[in-house]
Amino acid sequence: MYKQILFLLTLSTMLSKVIIAQEYETIEPPRKLTAKQAEIAEKNYLQYCALCHGKDRQGHVNDHAPSLKSASLFQSGVPHAILRPMSYGRTGTPMGGYLDEVGGPMTLEETWNLTYWLFEKSGVDRVKLSTNPVQGDIKKGERVYQKECSTCHGINGEGITAPALGNPSALAHNTDEFIRYAIRHGRKNTPMKAYQGILPEQSINDITAFLRNKASGWQDNKPVLKQLPTPAEYVVNPEGEHPNFTLKDDQYVMAEDLYKALEKKQKMVLFDTRVTSVWQTAHIKGSVPLPYYADLDAMIADIPTDVQIVAYCSCPRAAADHVVNKLRHKGFTKTAVLWEGIFGWMHLGFPVTRGDLSTLD
Structure with a gap:
């Protein structure tokens, strides 16, 4: 009997991978952890995560x-869809940030390693998801959402017996395809069932579009791409005084110091060094x-070499470091990198803005 059960489980896993391969292209797994890294990651999981997510990652x-053992989550969500909420938390939910830079107990390396450990424990292949927007009817999606999803996720996405889908930080930084994948494939061994084959594909697209629309709040607004700044707009507060930052390691400005300088309307240039599409999603004003x-x-x-430049990214510093080092090589004398990155900035409660909004008809 045991051999028969094992055979059926193995066959089920193989068939699942075949189906996924037919629908999505698989991609290489992230780097392999050493035995020591895996040991520390497991210890961190049991210490920090098991209380809510369960000792067996069952949720x-x-x-x-x-x-945190759902196959569909780790097929579609490694690394950043796992790493970001672990590092910076989910504002408005019990999920806090565990990265030391925002007051948590783990280093950046430890959060990465815990992400990889969770993936390795899932035993699945990653799939390549499109970054293109999913096209759907927002109003139809709301009707389907209220019928199929609101009992668990809440009428306003607040979360009742399931995660809060109205969480702005989650919606702002998960791709449309990540959301659609979760709806299609569900979360195995959880109350979240797979809706592929239950709902028409267009209805799944409609729900995805409806949820994406809520990235700016649970109101009837839709994002419109913001016009990119012109060179004449690069300098913030052009008539203001120059800030005088005390830099960490001669490179990094702390979020609180940057916020105070902006509140005082001091003169500077802010560079968002991420891909422009995520600048549209959420950026420092x-x-x-x-x-x-x-x-x-x-x-x-057209930027004077003595103006204060602050660059930021979400790595939390790698891309911004890359740009600032280039700027210094070109003779710019006042440059800095935001130490916490934009996710740390958001976690600390400092404001961001996104694409322009217009009211739905």
């Missing part, structure tokens, strides 16, 4: 914490998108 032990891979000379042609 829903406390505070409606989701399963007044910042200019300058992706780390952009033509730097063209972007900085």
Whole structure:
């Protein structure tokens, strides 16, 4: 009997991978942990995560914490969809940030390693998800959501017996396809069933579009791409005084110091060094998108070399470090990197803005 059960489980896993491979392209797994890294990651999980997510990663032990052994989550959510909420938390939910830079107990390396450990324990292949927007009817999606999803996730996405889907930080930084994948495939061994084959594909697209629309709040607004700043708009508070930051390691400005300088309307340039599409999703007001891979000379042609420049990213510093080091090499004398990155900035409660909004008809 045991051999028969094992055979059926193995066959089920193989068939699942075949179905996924037919629908989605699989991609290489993240790096393999050493035995020591895995040991520390497991210890951290049991110490910090098991209380709510369960010792066996089954989820829903406390505070409606989701399963961390769900195949569909780790097929679609590694690394950033796991790493970001672990590091910076989910504002307005019991999920706090566990990265030391926002007051948590783990280093950046430890949060990465715990992410990889969870993936390795899931035993699945990653799938390549599109970053293109999912097209759907928002109003139809709301009707389907209220019928199929609100009992568990709440009428306003607040979460009742399931995770809060109206959480702005989750919606702002998960792709449309990540959301659709979860609806299609569910979360195995949790109350979240797979809706592929239950709902028409267009209805799944409609729910996805409805949820994406809520990234700016549970109101009837829709995002409109914001016009990119012109060179004449690069300098924030052009008539203000120059800030005088005390930099950590001669490179980094702390979020609180940057916020105070902006509140005092001090003169500076803010560079968002992430891809421009995520600048549209959420950015510090007044910042200019300058992706780390952009033509730097063209972007900085009209900026005085002595103006204070602050760059930020979400790594939390790698891309911004890359840009600032280039700027210093080109003779810019007042440059800094936001130490906490934008997710740390948001976790600390400092404001961000996103694409323009217009009211739905």
